[in-house]
Every structure is written in C-alpha cells, then in structure tokens.
Amino acid sequence: MIYIFSGGSSSGKSELAEKYAVNLWNKSRKKGGGLYYYATMRVYDREGKQRVEKHRKRRDGCGFITEECPSHLNTKITNSVILLECLSNRLANAMFSDGEEDPEKVILDEINTLSEKNSVVIVTNEIFSDGEEYSPETEQYRRMLGRLNCVLCRQAELVVESVYGIPLVHKGEWI
C-alpha cells in the first residue's frame, strides 16, 4: 500500500506524513515488522544539518527506526510501515550526485518491491508552479519527479496535499 503526502516548502507535509505513519503502525502492528523512517537527505552544510536535527527532534519518541538511505532504499524490510522522507531527495541524489542510470525505473522498482509487503508513506514535493525556466538538468529533474508523482499517486490508496498543515485529500480516504 502506498500513501502520498505532498506540498510546497515548509507546508507541514512531513509532520502530517509522520503522524499518519505512526497512526498506521499503531493500528496495524505486525510481528517481525517495525515503524521505519527512511532518511534520504545528504548533509553538506550547517543548513542541512539543522534541517535534519529539526526533523529528528520532532520524531523523537514516536518510535521510528531510522534507516539512512541517501542512495538505495533498503528493500529487505517486510511487515512494516515505512516513511520515505523524501522522494525528491532520493531522486536528486540519484541524478546529481550518484549519476545513477535510469533513476526513475530504479526508484519505482524499489518502491513497488517495498509496497508489496509494507505500508509505504511517501513524502514528495511540489516544485512545479513557479513559472521559471531552469537548466536542462533541473528541468529533467522536474519532469522526472512529476512523472514519479503521477505514477505513484495512481497506485496510491491515499493522496494528500498539505496546505500549511491543512490536509487536502485529493484521492482516497484519510483514516
């Protein structure tokens, strides 16, 4: 099962997704499983470090097991609730620092493998509406993330856009 949480910068999407993941886990605890937090961010500077700290502090005490996966997602987990934070970083790392071939397919395969045996809560990003033109690389990134969002939202049980902490449900039912 896939659950998608999107939104712009500082729109409160992560907080909503965290709450939803914790809730899913509390309702469906399975033996041999766990509540996982797949952290994809690579820290380069103080700003990045602060962002990670902020997120870590907020989810402290929620019972998340953190898996650092800036490159590949650990697909061996089963019976669990996995919060992927976030799709946009996973893709950016693959394209801009790892030079991965066909990252779109690799990421989709990883998520599909995970979602067969887990509930996967995915945080992604709205980066599509500033009306600017960027370099070909950035435009390619934008198109790829847009396509990934479309494909994953089609498969998803629930698609939520966070509008400054208010959940707008575009698909499915918030339970």
Added chain:
Amino acid sequence: MIVLVIGGRAQGKKNFIRETFEVREEEFDCDIGKNRAVMHLEKLIREQGKETVLYKLEERFLKGDCIVSCDEVGMGIVPMDKKDREYRDDVGKVLCEIAKRADEVFRVFAGIGQRIK
C-alpha cells in the same frame, strides 16, 4: 474571527475577499495595522522578517476580526540562494501558524475560493 486567504499570484484573492466578506477599499492594507484585511503578507515577511510579522499578527488578532491574504510561494524549485530559500521557508512557517489559529482558511484558484478549513 480570523480568516486566512491563500493562493498563487494574481488569482483574485482581493476580489474574493471584497465579495465574500464585504470589505471596502479603504479597509484593505499592505501592513499589519487596524485595517480589516492585510494584503500581501509574503511581502511583509520579506521586508520585516518572520518574527516581526508573527508578533504583529499576534497583537492584531487580539484586537478582533482580521483577514490575512498571502501568495503561495513555496511551490517551485528550491532556490540556490540561501536568502531566497529562507524567505520561502519563512512564508510557509508563518502560514502554518496562521492556518492553525484561523477560524476559516480559503484557497483561491482563478477567482474561486475553496474553503479548506
């Protein structure tokens, strides 16, 4: 009552406020003062900073009904410049705070206001 109105640039937020809440022209303002409607909060955040704006709003809300209007600015590629990044984050954070406090939140799309809270 506290009302938050958000939406992209030039989506008809002012007109929506005028019609929905019967706000007269002289009741609109581009700063946080006595007026009923505060327009372009994103500009105030850019000029005065997040903390000042939050403080002023807090004071303003104590005085009674207020409508706050703000452009959504966080839906594009994350800018290279640190200041630009912080600005977008600050607008988002301020709007999260106001959304929590507000009795009603509207998102205006091409002149049509959708009530989301």
